[in-house]
Amino acid sequence: MKEPTLVTAQDFGKQTILLVDDNADDTYLFERAWKSVGIANPLAIVSDGDQAIAYLQGSAPFTDREQHGFPLIVLLDLNMPRRNGFEFLEWLRQQPPLRSLTVEVLTSSMRPQDVERAMELGANSFFVKPGKIDDLVKLLRVWHQNACHKTFLRLPFP
Secondary structure, rough: OOEEEEHHHHHHHOOEEEEOOOOOHHHHHHHHHHHHOOOOOOOEEEEEEHHHHHHHHOOOOOOOOOOOOEEEEEEEEOOOOOOOHHHHHHHHOOOOOOOOOOOEEEEEEOHHHHHHHHHHOOOEEEEEEEOOOOHHEEEEEHHHHHHHHHEEEOOOOO
């Protein structure tokens, strides 16, 4: 297996971001806000933890890595059918080649116990989804500005 590499600000915009969210209305608003902010990163969207696992493993229907690039960051909702965000985080942090993948929770939950549990399971940060598109645009603008100035560990596709 290849070694992980560093992704700096100059290469950040080329990296795929994976959004894991089951709510079609939320993903629609997220895509609109993403475009409104002008984020260049390719955005991949799956609707639950099981699909996120298939995406990361390159299983069908995500076998073509040209079309389904391996993500640099996972933006994760917590409340989803099948495998929820907590279960996904638990699975992810048990996978040695994927353990250090950046996961940022983006959910409607404002429960302190959800924040605590997500962080205990290895989330890198926790954001509460705003209810209005304008607020989501503001959140994404700040998130993107911060992310562009970080250095990330780019994992090779396992």
